[in-house]
Amino acid sequence: MKLLAYFDAFLKNTVNLNQTRLGLLDDRVRVITSTLKGDAQIGELYVDHSPQGSWAHRTIIKPLNNHEFDADILLQLNEVDSWDPKDYLRETRAAFKRSTTYRSKVTKKNRCCRITYAGDCHVDVVPYIVLGDGREVIVNYAENEFEETNPQGFTDWMKEKDDLTNGNLRRVIRLLKYVRDYKQTFTIPSVILTTLLGERVQAWDAVSRYSDTPTALKTILSDLSSWLDLYPLMPPLPDPGCPQTTFNHRWNQPQYENFRKKIKLYSDWAREAYDEDEKAASLAAWQRIFGTSFQKPSVAEKSLAASPQTPSPRGDRAPHEQYIEELGFSWKGGYSLRIDAEVLPHKGFRNGPLRRLRKVRTLQDLEFSITTDVPEPYELYWKVRNRGAEAEDHGQLRGDIFLDEERARKRRESTRWKGHHYVEAYIVKNGKVLATDHHEVEIM
Template identity: 30%
Template sequence: MALKEDFETFCSNIQLDNRSDMEKSAGEIAKKLNKHYYGLAEDTSSHLYIVGSVGRQTAIKDSSDLDIIFDLPTSVYNRFNAYEKNGQSSLLQEVKQVMKERYSRTEVSGDGQVVVIEFTKYTVELVPGFKQSDNRFKYPDTHDGGKWKYTDPLSEQDECANCNDKSNGIYYDFCHIMRSWKNTIGFEFGGLLIDTLVYNHFEERDNYANCGYVDYLTILQKLFDYLKGKNKDQSYWYAVGSNQQISNSGSGAFVTKAKKAASKIADAISNKEDMNSVLREVLGTEFPAVAKAVAKLYETSSLCFHNTEQFIEKMLPVDIRYSLQLECRVTQDGWRDFFLREFVRDGGILRRNKSLDFFINNTNCPEPYSIYWKVRNVGRVAEEKDLIRGQIRCTNSTHQKEHTDFQGGHYVECYLVKNGVCVAKDRIDVPIGTV
């Protein structure tokens, strides 16, 4: 199958697949709030706006959050604005109680600016707002004694749709592709920032108006080149459509990751490698493999080993929303301890008989969460020993202890799981030499 058709299949594979379920939940929320605040019975659509990535149509399969704004009556604003102290918090608590009447068996909480409703497969973040004459929304912020803020999601949706129209659908595809890349590699990269940077790049390139699937690899290269040229220390960007500030919440991790992705693709082209394998490594296993190449591998291999490797995306929804950093302390009797990342960065190769203590060095993921580990042995020796491992285990331990036993380019991955969704992941390579 040509790469053109593979990109088309990939873009279809990662489409948001539970929008109808999300819309049903949003309708039930609207129904309850319309009845409580407007006296409207059985109204499942008035005053409710689906926003965020789902509203901008840039969310993908396994998205774990649904952002909605409910437009409350002006009289409600007047009532809470008259409070002497933090009427914003009181408003949030009132809306939370209304939601708890509807979802008595579901976790409902108030969190700064939103009411959070924890469904099984995704989380709803409900913003009680007040629509203004310019289509912006005034909404409560309970921090620092309480204040009112403004947000403009409808203009963001309109400008994203406009860019998609001008690019004949390519813009949405690449917003989806960037999310799949982020989830595959495992780093924090906010949805609105993704959509904004893809939009800015498309604007510079006349929206790729005369392109199609046959050009997607070239577009992907140019987009990675664009991202790797950004300043990772930049404090904020201006959002598509609204021009509101988007903070650099991921510390510019996308810049370094884009450099690596661009290099992998360029090397694959120069060395005439199997591009599908490289794109699966960069963009995820939803990108098609080359069936003939896989068949040839098994035909020519004289080894017989059990393929025990598991993949987190086949076990759980993956929607990376937080950062996670692993480290590994390397010890051996008679030798000074050292940390693996710096050692590998300097070109070091581990030898046998060393003890490895992998641990979570840093994460901004709020507890509680479950901790999963994967240890994968790679190379001919692992196959000869029938010991490639690769199973994913929930240990809920912040540490995973191993030893250097035999040669190969091994690796360890860790995953943080909240409400059944993998929301953070990281990988650390473990190169082991022959002596």
Template identity: 30%
Template sequence: MYNIDKEMRKFYRTKVVLAQSEQKSLIEKKDLNLDRLKGGLKEYNEENDTNYKIVDSMVQGSVAMQTVVQAEENNYDIDVGIVFNKSNLPAPKSSENNTTTVKNIVHDALLKKSSFFKTPPEKRTNCIRIQYANGYHIDFAIYRREKNEQGEYIYQHCGADWNYRNPRSITKWFKERDRVHSFNLKRIVRLLKAYLKQDSSWSVPGGLIQSVLADECIQISDRLDKMLYDTIIEIINRLDIDTEAYNPVDTDDNGNKITLLTTESHKDKMTKMKNYLDKGIKKLSVLFDESCTKEQAFTAWADFFNHNYWTELAENSVQKSLSETFSKFAGIEDDIYDFDETEEFIEDLYPISSTQYSLKIECKVEQKGYRIDSLQNFLRFNKFLNPHKKLHFKIIENTVPYPYKIFWKVLNRGKDAERRNEIRGQIIKGNSGDDVRIENTKFSGNHIVYCYIVKDGECVAKDSIIVPIEAN
């Protein structure tokens, strides 16, 4: 198969992955509208002499799994889970469940902020939807929680009925599977979405089903182009045998798998997706010809993705070298790297408690020939640190009553981290009673060290320090 791994990785990074600034914007939109909902709920409580309160919230779906891809007209969907304590909600009357009542409360609260919306909030079976004029929409999925005998929260989702479902379980599943596949699952899901979104008339299953199929069928390779091709072939073969798909984390009350295809329309979309993939993969047959040229390879991928990135590469490849093509085409620079996205987020693992305790960490710098001094004092005279220094992070203030768990996160930022494929960002449990973490400065960038305290299954305190490192 003709090797265009380098070009595929640059396509993936520059034309498929949603920029960090855009991902941040989606989270900010979530925060803004969550604040609006809470404001509307406050007005609802004042008018109805009630005290309904959202005790937890989290991003779900493709935004949480970070599989959102670039889209025209800002047509993004943001899934947000909101959680109430079960004891805080109205009790069902006689044999009726109270899902409709609870959805009405959230819907009425959002209506009080309706001047911000393109159309009035829409009550759906599984969520309350808000549609915006600039293309994106937000789905508020409602949950209730209560503690079991072990002190753990048990969650139920508000649909046609109350169904047991942990709002963080899908996100946890996907990120664990991404780790198992050496952080390649996210790459394949994004590329699949980029292909299947090229024609707005195509009717295909949603992102969760695409992720389930990608996890089941992924064919790991050190080449991204080959990994994508081989995985699509495996998905086609799998759908030839069976077009069913199951929830990867939840089962019914009898322990049986739960289908993700609840209607005939959903099943029809699986068949259509198989046909779209089959049609697309046939366009790549030239890649296996011994006489295949660079221009033919680019043209084949242009036909597959229907994207001018590949078209312009094909046109330029006739007369220009690869280096010239990339230096002048589409603003692509040589310092764009495809790195493993290893960062984790505490809100994906634990609820953030509304009761926050005080936590403060400090950093001291150790270097040969000098006495240990605080990072604050060091930066007072030097704007940046240099590599090859030892950093001691220590908790100096913590009002959380014991017992609790300490977690640390070290996130590397900047081109050096991407080039070295060392952005890190995993959340790591500290040793029992250990309030110190030692790190070394290795390469330039604005790095961040986070500390979290988790008590009774909730994050109750957090702090962070920015560590600017400059190259020698």
């Protein structure tokens, strides 16, 4: 059984970080950044700061087992030509050491300065620089090197995936973080867990496959288990916002192997709990995963539990729009597919990866390409869906699905209509859809 009210109460009372602590986190970050802006050295270099990671993605959970919850902020600094990469981290720590408030709270890590509030949380302050050549980087202190990053691109990718699930992806991530910290049967950095779960979200029949939290949990765990089955050895784990950077250095093969086994186990348990028709037996099955804190909600919580809402993540249907699940194919899944979009050079306009630029102007060209682990041969289908008043007024909402007959594995489009549009790709083999992806396109 789904036990929707139980999931709502469990998330609210046990898993989610409460608003009071989030407010306290805001206050602490405000004081941290005020201190840095007022420092004689770092203050001259300060450009901006922004949340990143779990805080930006809204997937922070309450700490368990005497752990602190953590939050990351990017500290954007101006480039200093004479500095080595490690100097940015060293000088940030020095600024904290000059503060009576933070000198006893700061610890230098390899990529950040950590401010610890004992017994509650820590805030990781990550120096972040946009270099003269346009690269966005953070610091690897041990190697005295810059590492390319695209934090806003990752956050935008996460939001796209979460929107496809009507907000249920972030709830699933919180639940799996809770399982990790509660059971302590597997180890995985949060950024890798977020990436692996987010990459499993598919455009196929999203309305029903992610209709509510338990359904999304069962679906995503099953798809993740199927994908992990393909890889006895840890595969490359690229950053969705910056594909040339991987997260593999943050994990190891034994940890990966153990995670692979545990996900298969918990996926089986979730399916059993979901499919069980008898309420008490279903509750006991869910508690096998989450523990006894997953329990019957109060009468008040039951009455306040929101009914599942499952509007189409793609918006209203266009006049000639097609959906892949209606074209006679069946779903198999188990593989991955990623769309990358490149804004092509055009005089007077910015060009480069769309996830880094975030938006594109009209009258530019885009090239979409795919990366997949589906073995050849296979068929690739594309869908381009325009949204907004301009496209609608010109009868250009589109939405038809077409085969990549030339097997180019690329698609070129021009930006004509302002609005929030999207492109989807689907890989079909032997009449079964093995993987899909969805890429938003915002045209100014």
